[in-house]
Amino acid sequence: MNANHTALASQLAERGYCLIPGVLPPGELDDLRRSVARDVRIHTDMPMPVGHVPGFLRVNQALAPFLAHPRVLGLAQSLLGPHVRISMLTGSVNGPGIPRGAFHADWPYNQDSAACIPAPYPDLLMHLVTFWMLTDFTEENGATVVVPGSHRKPNHPRKGGPVDPLAPHPHECRLLGSAGTVAVCDARLWHAVATNRTDRDRVAVIVRYAPWWLNLDPLRPGTVDRQDIVDATGGANAEVPSLPASVFERLPETVKGLLRYSADDPGSPG
Numbered sequence: 694m695n696a697n698h699t700a701l702a703s704q705l706a707e708r709g710y711c712l713i714p715g716v717l718p719p720g721e722l723d724d725l726r727r728s729v730a731r732d733v734r735i736h737t738d739m740p741m742p743v744g745h746v747p748g749f750l751r752v753n754q755a756l757a758p759f760l761a762h763p764r765v766l767g768l769a770q771s772l773l774g775p776h777v778r779i780s781m782l783t784g785s786v787n788g789p790g791i792p793r794g795a796f797h798a799d800w801p802y803n804q805d806s807a808a809c810i811p812a813p814y815p816d817l818l819m820h821l822v823t824f825w826m827l828t829d830f831t832e833e834n835g836a837t838v839v840v841p842g843s844h845r846k847p848n849h850p851r852k853g854g855p856v857d858p859l860a861p862h863p864h865e866c867r868l869l870g871s872a873g874t875v876a877v878c879d880a881r882l883w884h885a886v887a888t889n890r891t892d893r894d895r896v897a898v899i900v901r902y903a904p905w906w907l908n909l910d911p912l913r914p915g916t917v918d919r920q921d922i923v924d925a926t927g928g929a930n931a932e933v934p935s936l937p938a939s940v941f942e943r944l945p946e947t948v949k950g951l952l953r954y955s956a957d958d959p960g961s962p963g
């Protein structure tokens with residue numbers, strides 16, 4: 694592990710998150726932000742102000758050249774091993790007026806998911822959630838609320854449980870950063886959407902990185918595990934549509950290895 698990754702890895706181990714500033718080139722930020730904000734608004738699966746597009750790479754590839762950035766992928770590989778892949782890529786616009794959300798941990802720790810690691814879950818990092826900030830993340834525009842150190846807990850706040858997921862936490866803080874920063878979080882970190890009190894969008898792409906040994910099939914429509922664990926039980930679970938072969942083929946070579954699992958077979962319609 695190089696010295697930078699070691700320092701970031703120890704912040705991540707201690708607090709459950711770390712920040713990598715200046716990953717995206719300043720000269721490209723305006724175009725990236727405009728492109729992502731436009732396509733999230735067109736394709737969102739929830740009404741604004743919650744702009745949310747799972748499988749965002751299908752409709753927008755603006756971030757593709759950066760997804761294997763050595764400062765981000767290098768850290769992910771040093772934590773999860775060399776065979777890392779992108780498990781989810783979501784376009785995200787938290788528009789003006791978006792209300793505060795509930796504290797939760799992310800998949801596969803989230804106990805509201807049909808496919809989850811049952812709590813008490815083990816003290817093991819299995820999934821990274823990265824926020825690629827395309828606008829500054831500020832207190833005013835709803836920088837994500839996080840509880841430092843909560844990634845070491847074996848469960849996350851749940852309705853009816855000992856910690857109210859909707860109440861402010863005494864140790865909470867914000868994931869603050871300037872546009873171009875990538876925030877890297879342990880998926881167990883307790884976090885919540887924060888109110889955007891400005892009249893401007895907070896724009897990001899949320900990219901999750903998983904080791905090869907984490908079973909992503911329950912996320913993917915049409916797989917046996919999705920059918921058995923999610924469809925047959927009527928449970929909730931994040932859904933990641935596959936990447937059309939035509940989109941996959943146009944990705945930078947350095948990025949293809951991260952998304953091979955997610956791509957449709959060549960020859961299938963896309």
Ligand SMILES: O=C(O)CCC(=O)C(=O)O
Pocket residue numbers: 785787799835836837838884885886887899
């Ligand atoms: O948009 C945010 O600030 C948080 C998003 C979030 O909670 C999630 O994707 O799990």
